[in-house]
Amino acid sequence: MKKLTLSVAALSIALTTFGQVNTTDVVLPEYEVREMINTIDDILEWQQQDMEDGDTNMGSYEEGWGSNYWLTVMREELIIAINSSRLK
Numbered sequence: 116m117k118k119l120t121l122s123v124a125a126l127s128i129a130l131t132t133f134g135q136v137n138t139t140d141v142v143l144p145e146y147e148v149r150e151m152i153n154t155i156d157d158i159l160e161w162q163q164q165d166m167e168d169g170d171t172n173m174g175s176y177e178e179g180w181g182s183n184y185w186l187t188v189m190r191e192e193l194i195i196a197i198n199s200s201r202l203k
Contacts, residue, residue, distance in 0.1 A: 145197060145200070148193050148196065149197070152193050152194065152197075155186050155189060155190045155193075156190070158186060159187065159190075162182065162183055162186075
């Protein structure tokens with residue numbers, strides 16, 4: 116009976132403490148972030164080639180619309196994150 120009581124108490128404590136963890140930060144190694152940037156660069160290059168060939172229109176960063184815009188924004192944010200982590 117003591118084991119059951121202790122198990123229930125331990126489970127109760129574990130559930131209440133788990134529910135109170137409020138972490139919103141995601142930590143990634145720098146090399147993974149650099150790989151993300153490289154992948155975005157590749158995608159932007161492929162999209163640019165497609166647009167030059169007249170296959171499709173992926174938007175424009177300068178005009179603020181389309182996937183080119185959002186991929187460029189993500190790339191800039193990743194670069195800012197890498198640069199700010201070096202300052203710490």
